[in-house]
Amino acid sequence: MRRLWFIILTGQCNLRCRYCGGSFPESVVPYKVKYDIDQLRKIVHERDNICFYGGEPLLNLEDLANIIMKIRARRFIIQTNGILVQNVPKWIWNFIDCVLLSIDGVEEITDKYRGRGVYRRVIEAARYLRKIGYNGEIIARMTVTEDSDIYRDVTHLISLGLFDKVHWQLNVIWYERWEFEKWAWRSYLPGIKRLVKLFLDYAERGIVLKIVPITGVLTEIFFKDLKGVPCGAGYSAFAINSDGRILACPIAVRESWAVVGDVQSGVKKIVEVSEPCISCSMFKLCGGRCLYAYYERSWGEDGFSAVCEVTCEYLRYIVSISEKVRELIRSGVIKREELFQDGIEDSTEIIP
Numbered sequence: 001m002r003r004l005w006f007i008i009l010t011g012q013c014n015l016r017c018r019y020c021g022g023s024f025p026e027s028v029v030p031y032k033v034k035y036d037i038d039q040l041r042k043i044v045h046e047r048d049n050i051c052f053y054g055g056e057p058l059l060n061l062e063d064l065a066n067i068i069m070k071i072r073a074r075r076f077i078i079q080t081n082g083i084l085v086q087n088v089p090k091w092i093w094n095f096i097d098c099v100l101l102s103i104d105g106v107e108e109i110t111d112k113y114r115g116r117g118v119y120r121r122v123i124e125a126a127r128y129l130r131k132i133g134y135n136g137e138i139i140a141r142m143t144v145t146e147d148s149d150i151y152r153d154v155t156h157l158i159s160l161g162l163f164d165k166v167h168w169q170l171n172v173i174w175y176e177r178w179e180f181e182k183w184a185w186r187s188y189l190p191g192i193k194r195l196v197k198l199f200l201d202y203a204e205r206g207i208v209l210k211i212v213p214i215t216g217v218l219t220e221i222f223f224k225d226l227k228g229v230p231c232g233a234g235y236s237a238f239a240i241n242s243d244g245r246i247l248a249c250p251i252a253v254r255e256s257w258a259v260v261g262d263v264q265s266g267v268k269k270i271v272e273v274s275e276p277c278i279s280c281s282m283f284k285l286c287g288g289r290c291l292y293a294y295y296e297r298s299w300g301e302d303g304f305s306a307v308c309e310v311t312c313e314y315l316r317y318i319v320s321i322s323e324k325v326r327e328l329i330r331s332g333v334i335k336r337e338e339l340f341q342d343g344i345e346d347s348t349e350i351i352p
């Protein structure tokens with residue numbers, strides 16, 4: 001089975017986004033790689049993908065360049081806040097197949113959560129990559145909060161014409177509790193409904209809008225049997241912390257349930273969800289959504305259920321168009337390859 005390896009290059013970050021808070025302590029996520037990079041050869045196969053992750057991975061270019069030179073992987077991916085993109089030696093971009101740039105939607109929202117001027121810096125980074133002839137994928141990676149208008153923010157990012165795909169994650173469970181349900185039913189779900197309709201309108205004209213939370217679920221419906229959480233955490237996607245521990249999920253750097261091995265001994269166990277997910281009617285499509293949220297439950301049982309209800313409703317919208325989309329594929333209006341979305345290939349989690 002092909003695996004996705006998040007390689008955490010540093011715990012340091014050059015921003016202090018509201019939902020994340022900036023750098024990790026160096027004692028938890030060292031700011032340089034502390035293990036011998038050659039050891040990665042025993043763990044990462046040539047068929048696997050590597051995603052550079054942080055902190056802000058571009059703060060540790062030395063280890064990044066070393067890994068690119070020493071370790072063979074099918075695809076190299078990077079998740080970056082974009083601020084340092086123009087400082088990276090150009091040869092490095094020739095090895096990177098996919099760049100995920102963090103941007104939350106319109107300028108006002110991005111800057112409110114990530115810092116003043118960040119939106120412009122990210123747009124400049126995407127334009128710069130295109131200008132220097134970067135021909136890999138560029139994905140807009142959004143964090144969606146109570147200030148997000150999902151329809152406005154996603155269509156805004158698509159309209160820029162800079163991103164090959166748009167993906168988002170909900171700011172839930174790993175952040176303090178907010179009035180999620182009220183916002184979700186009043187703003188988010190109606191916005192998703194409009195996005196799903198927009199997606200179908202375009203598909204009928206032969207154009208696939210690469211909105212990952214839509215294409216990813218359609219891929220699950222048509223082409224893939226989900227084996228666990230859609231991001232692959234704990235069974236096909238693992239993170240290697242800069243201290244050498246292997247983790248089931250790249251954000252679980254402090255959680256003991258997430259430690260599954262280390263660079264010397266490899267992956268020693270997989271981590272899965274069980275009840276209530278395995279008995280849930282949506283399990284085949286949802287897969288438990290997020291391993292971290294499943295284990296942490298920091299919003300309590302009612303918070304977990306509130307997110308589940310919203311997830312189920314969003315999945316129902318996609319199921320509702322699936323037969324029409326199937327027909328469009330069958331009749332050749334859209335191509336399977338255009339629609340196919342696999343998170344292992346680009347580090348998107350599929351279900352927000």
Ligand code: SF4
Nearest residue numbers: 277280283286288308
């Ligand atoms: S909707 Fe909730 S209970 Fe159902 S599979 Fe997803 S996370 Fe688990």
Ligand code: SF4
Nearest residue numbers: 231233249290291292
């Ligand atoms: S979706 Fe959840 S489990 Fe998967 S990588 Fe993100 S935080 Fe980890």
